[in-house]
Amino acid sequence: MQFGAFTALDGVDIEVEPGEVHSLIGPNGAGKTTLLNTIAGDVKPTRGRIVFDNEDVTGLLPHMCVQKGISRTFQIPNVMPGIKVWESVWLGINSKAKISWHPFVGAKYADAIARKVRELCQIVGLEESMDELAGNLSHGDQKILEIAMAMSLDGSLLLLDEPTQGVSPGEIDTFMSIIKKVSETKTVLMVEHNMDVVLGVSDRVTVLDHGRVIANSTPSEVVNDEQVRQVYLGTTDV
Amino acid sequence: MNKIMYFLRMRSVVLIIVLLALIAVGLCVKSSFLSILITMITYCIYALAYDLLLGYANQPSLGQSLFFGLGAYGMVLPIIYWHFGFWGSLGVALVVGAAGGLLVGFVAVRLTEAYHVIFTAVIASVMLLLANNYTPITGGSGGLSFQVAPFFSGWIKLTVYSIAANYFLVLAFGVAVFLLLTRLVSSPLGKVWVAIRENEQRVVSLGYNVYWYKLAAFVAASMLTALAGALYVISLRYVSADCFDFQWSVLPFVWVLIGGIGTLIGPIIGVVLFTLFQFYVSDWWSHYLILFGVLILVILRWAPQGIMGYYENIRTNKILKGGGEHAS
Known part of the structure; x- marks a missing residue:
């Protein structure tokens, strides 16, 4: 992946197994978010291939990637401020339901979809604030809404871009339990800086530095890897 | 929640009263006031169409005169040349409006903000030039008058x-x-439009191909604008190239802006204010638009989201202060 003369991702070869929670870590500018953007179709790779579910999805537009089952969240909460929480989740469910073009919809369908919306909000713990405007939520709740919106798309692969960034330490546990709950039914690929979260939920960790993969193994092995300690973890104890 | 339901019911009661009043007026009021009301209702259709485009689908077109003119001529030309009846030519007007919307929208909806404004304004002014020059067909600025044969509705x-x-x-x-x-606007399609207005990129990431949704809004608005144009010339029994004039692109913007963007009542309030002003203030001062400009500034100074936006803000605050279930 190149932006002009700058190579953001250089020969990254990474495999995410179905059902696992796979974390991407690395110093700032290592290319973690670029990798997510490339997989989600937000940027087109200059070289290389992305294979999802035995299908080549390289260069598909973002909305097509969603239809294939790849959904994502954003690092900086990217919600629709003037729209209610339940409507944000509703939009995701509706996008899969193939009736989003229907100008007039019957009550029966509306009930079924409303039940799904409520279920999803309960899973992530947002049912109290379903009638709030998304823009009025706290930062932490907006990050949770991000996850709920990605889940509402019912894809099999979830790309989480720093789900706990800017979240208060007290809320970290909530996020970890949400991610664990999500991973019961979906494959998760996430970029994360908080090592407690990474070590707590990941099955596998990939370390990126300057656009290259420098390690790819289980969390405990990665922590003990000499090269990783040098470029990323420094000398701090983990 | 009960309070919200209460306000919703209040709103329908008010609307029904307004409708009954309008019917009563039609049955017993003298004709000069009726012609003002005819103009107002035609403008309301136009304003609602523009609000759908700008307030819901976030496309600031400045070329709506194109579709107003297409609707006007789409209505009149079949009557004059092919002796179509009312419904036939209305059908032609709507199809022409929608087709024009499709052609212009094909490019316009890909453009954002300033580019959208410029592109639509340029296309509309080209059309004004054409209409002024092809006098044999359009009558130019001198216009054409025509007869509407009686027709059956039901x-x-x-x-x-x-x-x-x-x-x-x-x-x-x-x-x-x-x-x-x-x-x-409360259907799935309408919800997707509002979501696009709020955050287009996020809607893409939710799996929607926003291009088609924006195009649908553009075509729907063009078609309704053409309806307004058709009704306008039917009531006047006269059409001229002035229907493509730039003022017809600015007017809907003004109506929607003062009334309140993104609400369906707002544009109607905007039209009523503006038209009353136009009819009564112009009686004693022909430069009434200067006064209206000042009025717009005053309204937008204290109610940047228009009159309806101002009203809804007060209402929301009241509900929150009143300690409803979901108050924060």
């Missing part, structure tokens, strides 16, 4: 030469458009 035979019949015809279209849009 079992009733109507002639637009009776001002009351003309009024009820336009009123029926106005109510139909209002109900249609009320339904449309």
